[in-house]
């Protein structure tokens with residue numbers, strides 16, 4: 001035993017306990033447990049990061065997002081727990097959803113109803129919903145096995161949240177936004193494994209020796225309101241922001257001065273520019289717009305970095321002008337699998353636009369995606385949409401709009417590789433998972449390329 005201590009909890013923090021264990025050795029596994037009287041908790045395991053500058057040959061992490069209780073079972077977490085040699089799990093947001101039963105589930109079927117059975121708007125609602133998600137046995141087992149590095153997206157508070165409100169927030173019926181957001185932040189601080197206090201800073205950086213740094217972003221707290229329309233000139237207005245000025249400065253300077261080789265970014269919404277082609281049918285465009293935000297037949301998803309192009313141009317320009325290499329965005333939110341190069345100039349790509357990095361996007365653990373929204377069998381309507389998107393966006397090397405599951409990212413000095421695992425059936429608690437596809441970014445290339453897969457874990 002290397003450390004022990006006592007701590008207090010109570011109704012003031014929803015009877016949760018959080019201990020920031022200090023004085024631990026770097027790059028080591030630790031086990032922990034809690035006692036209350038004669039009761040002893042299950043044993044949990046965690047891992048400390050390697051010291052900056054130390055040699056790390058390999059890092060393996062689960063990458064997940066969009067785990068909607070009502071849309072299925074968290075079988076993806078069970079398969080992740082069975083994956084060999086994971087050092088950590090990165091959850092990119094939409095860890096839980098705010099909706100009432102009947103508002104957002106598996107197509108039209110509530111697989112497991114939310115508790116409380118209302119849209120969460122108050123502190124009591126947010127606390128009960130967090131408690132419900134933490135009752136899932138697969139999620140609990142994964143938390144007990146490896147450390148989670150998390151950030152939030154919108155549904156931890158309300159759909160399409162921004163600094164002054166949310167699409168799914170109506171004043172005055174649902175109270176004042178600042179109070180609702182504060183309630184969501186308090187429950188998050190109580191229940192989630194993160195050094196965060198309400199009103200504080202969630203974005204932060206982890207270092208894994210000389211191999212990698214991981215910058216986790218908060219793209220909800222400081223962002224300007226989403227543009228009303230995809231053709232709204234506001235999308236390129238430099239006065240609007242998705243990061244906030246301070247976070248963008250922090251990210252930019254971190255990427256430019258990083259001592260580690262790989263610059264990984266935990267990025268809640270897609271940064272690759274995506275133009276949706278006019279060849280898609282009205283139904284496909286309508287379903288894509290439900291997946292991605294307002295669309296109306298034109299190129300932009302205004303809830304992603306595509307709706308805040310000045311911030312993206314500043315970031316990509318800084319990477320290009322300073323010759324920064326080996327930058328990889330790890331992304332969630334969009335309930336589909338993508339791999340893309342990141343051209344500073346997408347219109348000229350690949351003729352005159354060099355890529356400044358790569359983006360790897362994991363599918364949803366359970367949340368509805370394109371075939372679900374279209375109410376069609378998988379691998380039917382989506383095939384045409386995927387082909388059309390790739391043709392209209394030559395920097396996008398992979399897009400798959402139907403599957404649910406998880407990704408495993410392996411980082412080595414030679415390459416960063418993501419393996420996408422698909423669930424056979426998100427509504428089946430015993431669902432199998434299979435390796436679908438793998439893409440890698442070779443060091444120094446700033447390009448994704450398809451590589452052969454590996455056997456099932």
Ligand SMILES: [Fe+2]
Pocket residue numbers: 065066094155333334335367
């Ligand atoms: Fe989501």
